Amino acid sequence: MPLDLPKLNSLGLPKPVSQTRVVVAMSGGVDSSVVAAQLAEEGYDVIGVTLQLYDHGAALAKKGACCAGLDIHDARRVAETMGFPHYVLDYENVFREAVIDEFAESYLGGATPVPCIRCNERVKFKDLLQTAKDLDADCMATGHYIQRKMGAQGPELHSAADANRDQSYFLFSTTPEQLDYLRFPLGHLSSKAETRALAAKYGLSVADKPDSQDICFVPNGNYASVIEKLRPGAAEPGEIVDTDGKVLGTHNGVLHYTVGQRRGLGIGGLVDPLYVVKLDVDAKRVIVGPKELLSTRIVPVREINWLGDEPFDSRSEWTVSVKVRSTRPPREAILRPLSATEAEVELITPEEGVSPGQACVFYDPDSTRILGGGWIWRGH
Known part of the structure; x- marks a missing residue:
């Protein structure tokens, strides 16, 4: 007789809900608040964690960017409403070294940096994920709009159901090991309105809170003032x-x-x-x-994180779709591995404004799966 396999809960774990501990990364925004509230209501053992990443002084009273003082307060209120513990961790030094300093260097090197990717890679999905494990959590959940699906070889990363909210460009550097531990409960929702409706249902004070538009440590989108403080010579x-x-x-x-x-x-x-x-x-x-000098066909990419089933350099080329900016749709391309972590991407239709410091993210052209990505490192 076949053995009875333990039933999987809604997070895909073979444990009763009440015995499953989940750390939720809470930014104070509506997305991560809904994730925490939903899991708490389902009966999971939820622990909310908010990272204090920087202190602008002025930013502490500023709405519209994550992880400032007001947002910590908002996250704490959600935890109180839903009755689960909430901790604030001071990651200012880590964040400055891993994200802000490189942001300034990259920007001044003529790049257009994407610090949110480095923050996910070097802070949230590294140090915070380790903290979750130290707290004996079975998994860590975030409010990102992306989907984790089980495939033949294990968990796969897929674009969000709502293409307008999809955050796959910012999460390409998630490793298979991290993906094993992470959960993204909002990825299947069809619109942001659904998320806000859930927030209202749980009676959360953040239900109508506006989305953050800016990079969290760049108040009002004013890059120049931040760079000037970090690198005075650039002014x-x-x-x-x-x-x-x-x-x-x-x-x-x-x-x-x-x-x-x-x-x-x-x-x-x-x-x-x-x-x-x-x-x-x-x-x-x-x-x-002239404008034609901005047009790029060959894009050199390094620091590649590969999420495909076969080894990256097991083929001489891959047919993929790629995004070279978060706001652009994926375009047809040929990906040629040069090593396990470096490649040349040939865009079938040349693109303008391909800039070092941006990410180049690879998608399976026949599905919603993200195959990985890397960093564009010099213009031709």
Whole structure:
């Protein structure tokens, strides 16, 4: 007779709900609050954890960015409402070293950094995940819009059901080991309205709280003021030059420009529009050129995290879809491994504004599965 296998609970674990401990990463926003409330209502042994990542002084009273003082207060209120313990962990030093310093370096290197990915990779899914294990939790749940599905080889990462909320671009560096332990209870919802309706159902004070738009440590989206504090030299004036080095004008600090920018260059009397094609921080130069210089077909990628079933370098090429920015739809591409962690991506249709410091995320063209991704590291 076949043995009776233990029944799996809603988190896919072979234990009674009441004996299953879940650490929920709570930012104070509506998404993670709903996850914590839902699991608590289902009867799980929930522990809420909020990370204090930075202290702006001013940011403590600012709404619209996660992990500031108000958000800690909001997370605590949700825990009180639903009756589960809540802890605040001070991760300021870790966050500064693992995320903020690299953000400044990357930005000034002419890149367009995506610090939320590094935060997930180096703080939330590393240190916080270890804390969850130290608390004897069976798994860790977050409010990210992404799906974890069981496949033939184990857990797989899939895009969220709601394409408008999908956060797969920010989670490509999740490793198979982390995926084993993580849960994303909101990934199957069809809209944000469903999440807010659940928050209202549980009587949560954050039900109508606006979504965070900014990078959490960049108040009001003002990159320049943050970079200026971290790297004072980047605010010094310099020259705007063309690709031959001819001086076309002056600027008041490299940090005020981004690759691909057209407006606000302050160069008059030109027949054809010019775009920022490169930033040279050491020479304090902003280099401009015609739009076609922004068009990229071959994208070098490194630090690859691979989530496919076969080893990454077991094939000479993979047919994939890729995203080179979070706001763009996946595009057809050929992925050619150079090693286990480096590759060349050939975009079938060239893209503009492909920038070092951005992520390049790989998708299975025939399903919703995320096959991994890496970091774009230099322009051609």
